[in-house]
Amino acid sequence: MLERSGFPSLLAALRQHGYRVVGPTIRDGAIVYGDIREESDLPIGWTDRQDAGKYRLERRADRALFGYAVGPHSWKKYLFPAHERLWTAVRTDASFAVRPEPVEGPPLAFLGVRACEMAAIDISDRVFGKAGDPAYSAHRRGSLRVAVQCGQAGGTCFCASMGTGPGVRKGFDLALTEILSPGRHYFLVEVGSREGAAVLSGLPLAPASQTDTAAAEAVVARTAASMGRSMDAGGLRDLLVNNPEHPRWEIVARRCLSCTNCTMACPTCFCNTSEEVPDLSGERTERWRRWDSCFNSGFSALHGASVRSSTKSRYRQWLAHKLGTWHDQFGTSGCVGCGRCITWCPVGIDITEEVAALRLPAPPPAEKKP
Amino acid sequence: MPYVVRGQTRETPDTVTLVLSPGPGAEPHPFAPGQFNMVYVFGLGEVAISISGDAEQPDRLVHTVRAAGKVTHALTEMTSGSTVGVRGPYGAGWPLSKVRGKDVVIVAGGLGLPPLRPAVYEMLRQRDAYGRIEIIYGSRSPRDLVYYEEIQGWRALPGLRFQTTVDTAGRDWYGDVGLVTARLPDARFDPPNTAAFLCGPEIMMKLTAQALTARGVPEDSIFLSLERNMKCAVGICGHCQFGPEFVCRDGPVFPYSEIRRFLAVREV
Structure with missing residues (x-):
């Protein structure tokens, strides 16, 4: 359990462990993914209203950090950039020399990965892995997935139909459930990997009580019951x-x-x-x-x-x-x-x-x- | 991998056969008949080209290229000593081991012959392992025929018939004019014990496969080499999809039985 006031220490810990933290932020009237340097980069107190062909940001009544669904960006913009140099070739005497593009920079920490996006990354791992794509695996290697359990479904969400969400069950390094109760705002933190556990060391965490776990379960259950769309996925x-x-x-x-x-x-x-x-x-x-x-x-x-x-x-x-x-x-x-x-x-x-x-x-x- | 142009033969006004050998640091790469390479021209880009040489000579890589776009245009104008990049070989080739003991019908349209030539070499080398070989080669006009001299040599071989037909010809053409399917009735083979290799325009392959099945050739013994837009050759660019297949990785050679239902769909 991490109190809301301790959240900045999580961001600091991610950076201390050498990660470049990327996550949801507001730009051009939409929640997109970008660098998160401090918690005020997050869309605090914002939510989105979505329907077919419609997307609007609105103020929430509370100060939730993750009180919205997914926006137009997905994590593929980091793992499989929209435009990426793969190699450079230079002419030599009668021939040419090819130099593959080095992938530099710190490993990425994806902050706020939703269940559907965990599934999407798993699918991309298969697609690019099957082809043995060096660029994708260079971006993916060493990356950390800090998942967030969805606290509300968007108007066009149907992950419950596809069996991918809204609960994040596996594959995460850390998973946060944001719990807003009257008078208290905190996160239930689940650890999914050794890398995730390493980040948590030294954070002001308290053991979760059964009440906390039940509250976190209730968040996911409520979301599952409020999907904006559904699709019969059989056959x-x-x-x-x-x-x-x-x-x-x-x-x-x-x-x-x-x-x-x-x-x-x-x-x-x-x-x-x-x-x-x-x-x-x-x-x-x-x-x-x-x-x-x-x-x-x-x-x-x-x-x-x-x-x-x-x-x-x-x-x-x-x-x-x-x-x-x-x-x-x-x-x-x-x-x-x-x-x-x-x-x-x-x-x-x-x-x-x-x-x-x-x-x-x-x-x-x-x-x-x- | 750098490969050096060692020779070029102009086959037709727009088609050239290039002979390449491994450049510095490149290894000869063994290939199976029917496979293709991605051939790269510095500063212009990369194209998928079938391998049309002899699989027994992996250090002598042969590609027959028609000038269609900017990369292929540059390839047809390559001079000896120039360097190109080669990635490959890619894809599944002609299933020669599966057709041993059978009569083999080969039907090629236009530049469909080059990817079939390595299979012909292989069958001629192990001549006794195969039954009759019937080859039907169609092209737009007599001057679009490739490998002309070599074909004359094949014609003289026993147990092999080579028929040529063109879409249009002048009065100096003594051969056949018409579709390849019109030559099929003249081909002698034992249908239940026959395999067919087809490569050419999709409509040609489709009609030929229908004619062959009508004569009793099993659908899973007919193999088609498909062509689609390709960028990556490793199943990640998505361009070459044909139904569930990536033509680059799962093909380009497919059994008719597997792709017949998709061939029947327009714009699949």
């Missing part, structure tokens, strides 16, 4: 893979702008492209990796034409991959129920609504008039 892989001609794809494509917002906000979307950036002298060139999206027209370009030229086929590729073929590729769903794709879709397309519609049998084709 999703087969539903998505076996219905490529379902009429719903046409219907959703009429609204979808193919803008890529859902894939940028998604904590597990990993598609990327390579860019060669030579300097003007022609003596030096850089290889960059940039987030790409299956909604971009050039994404499937082959011999000058796009394999998936219609928005229908791109939306189908995204959803059928996320909820369907992801299972074939990585033994898990690609969706953690965080709701970001719903909130940040400019036209409010709701993945839970689309899945429900795909579950309805396709109407029989209209009879042709003679």
